[in-house]
Amino acid sequence: MSGQNSYYVPHETKLPFLTTVAIVIMFIGAANYMNGSASGMTIMLIGMVLIFAMAYVWFSEVVTESEGGIYNDQVDISFRWGMVWFIFSEVMFFAAFFGALYYARELSLPWLGGDGYKITTNIVLWPQFENVWPSNGPTNSGGDFVVMGAGGIPALNTLLLLTSGLTVTYAHHGLKEQDRRKLLVGLFLTIALGFIFVGFQAYEYMVAYNDLNLKMTSGIYGSTFYMLTGFHGFHVTLGAIMLTVIFFRCLKGHFAGDNHFGFEAVAWYWHFVDVVWLGLFVFVYWL
Amino acid sequence: MSTNVQDIHEDHHHAPSGLMRWITTTNHKDIGSLYLWFSLLMFFIGGFMALIIRAELFEPGLQLVIPGFFNQMTTMHALIMIFGAVMPAFVGLANWQIPIMIGAPDMALPRLNNWSFWILPFAFTMLLSTLFFDSGGPAAGWTLYPPLSLQGGNSMPFVILSIHLLGISSILGAINVIATILNMRAPGMTLMKMPIFIWTWLITAFLLIAAMPVLAGAITMLLTDRFFGTSFFTASGGGDPVMFQHIFWFFGHPEVYILILPAFGIVSTIIPAFSRKKLFGYDSMVYATASIALLSFIVWAHHMFTVGMPLAGEIFFMLTTMLIAVPTGVKVFNWVATMWRGSMTFETPMLFALAFIILFTIGGFSGLMLAMTPADFQYHDTYFVVAHFHYVLVPGAVFAIIAAVYYWLPKWTGKMYSESLGKLHFWLTTVFVNVTFFPMHFVGLAGMPRRIPDYPVQFADFNAIASVGAFGFGLSQLLFVYILYNTLKKDVTAEDKVWDGAEGLEWTLSSPPPYHSFEKAPRVE
Ligand code: HEM
């Protein structure tokens, strides 16, 4: 098993086992935290740091192997399929939350409001409840709140992300044409736009909590709003971190014009968070 | 061949030994074996819980355990058998077989492969540890319906996070399977020339990647509902507990096909081998598998007929569910047609495969009964449902796994199991599986509810029979362990082509195969 023509099978590795240990530490911490144990948060944070450390070590090893030229074209294709299906699994994860939003808006709230054949719930339990979206449910869960409109920050954020989709493509062209300046400028702009997006999102949450009384506890609207935008924001953050790593790899002169799967994988991921955002913008903020 | 052997020795000079070998391995055969042994262990742990359940149900009244613990047993039994026994067994078979059936050196992503296995022991340690909590383990059933599941004790976040771990493991494993099948086939092996087992696993992997994240979403919502004040499943906040059921079963029904499609693949491999004929209707098998998989995403609410859905929903889900019977029927027809006029022999794998066809079909028929909405109002949440899914899962999925082990064990180890002991194992298992699960149809139709530790005396006789059967079944599996032990301590004597009617690339390798399966890809015409 040597030479570049054969498929590279790494011989042995401690990385997955140790990564699992890190994840388990984080999960045990998280579970204890939720159960109200004082040390839970600390254990969870330790686990998170360990996960990042493991990711660093693991990716470093893969990058070294890649730069060392041990991966042939077939390995490259395996990575590509891996990334494609990973992104598909993420799409399905978001689909569950979009499904919840759809169900609440089109089915459970109208029923609670006395629509359709489930009229008795309304009559018996909450006769005063009328279904108007956005809703925090028949008991006014979390108290009155103001809705997060689509104009202002969300619209701006849409613009930011869409632009970042262009800049990352610009960088990709730079990479293919071996134009370093184009590549680095494009990447830098993408990363900057990504982090500005996250900053705005954080600001939006602050406004929502402090001024609008819009919280996780604000019934089904608050639930879907925070879970969808929250998971999305988390993915943008991850994507921006990945882009930053790619940026530094480019500075070091990694990637060839015709062989740069690492770059492309992150670019795909970035487009994926972009598309999810469009869904969010339309269904959470706008409609 | 001799160069291969040379290589093995070179590879292993610096390889770690003992436990470290297994922790660090990236070899598809090592990982396949880890999966299979792990699955066997879980099969016994889950089985032990089943026996606690059956012991309590042996006679009416409360004798052995308190109801709360009984509920923990039913919940844990299901979670362990589904996620710990059946799924890992199939992944183990995928690991062993896919590379040697498609002519690849190993799986496409070997480190990922190691990772998806090693998540499992941690996840199950976490899950099982909750049984020792003061407030006990999860007790709301494996379906985790709210509001009940939200009212569990301290175990709840541990259970949910361990299910997240299982999901991560499954998704990573499935990604690896897809990448391997799409990218590592020997030259000349077009998609429509792939062994049928490979096809069924390709489609299963797709189902896993599409369904597991949805489960992750559903249980995340449970977690935030309980700990962070969201209202997904609370009507007072505008959500709906029934919404959980929809999301859960959107995962749950594809999941049951995840548990059976690889079994279809195994049976479709074994039946031709011992009928000494080609599989009848290979193409239609592929299309039937694909259509079952796609249909499985639009039938989920047949688990919720009684929950109060609009009439249009009830009818839609009834019809789509019945539609699945068509491709399933195609498969059964093809199996039977494969045997027609074949020169059949009845070695142990074939016996298990034959029993699969008959008994799985019984489960399919009870499924059809359940699919009729008006009838399901009577059957739902009774032992009839328990009988249904145990027929498809035990003499279905589990029999296929056992058949696969008997069929490929000589290939994996180079050692032949004892045919007479294998046959004894088959007959004991088959008799007891029916003694256990057949009476459940009767008590179910008569109205005995599932997941309840006590029952009226009118159900006593059939329950006693089922309990006896369950203990017989459990004990018979000790014979399986003995057969494995007995085989492994033999000398290597098996031929390369163990079964004269078997086809496929795996039989061109030595028994046991070399460490890196196909260093040079074979050519397939
Ligand atoms: C012929 C195809 C099948 C049909 C028409 C069918 C139909 C159904 C229906 C209608 C139910 C819901 C019953 C109720 O709760 O009232 C059900 C439950 C179930 N089925 Fe099937 N089924 C089929 C095949 C399978 C297969 C192949 C498996 C797994 C290998 C399976 C596993 C299950 C399980 C685990 C449950 C119970 C879930 C629970 O409530 O805990 N079924 N089936």
Ligand SMILES: [Cu+2]
């Ligand atoms: Cu189903």
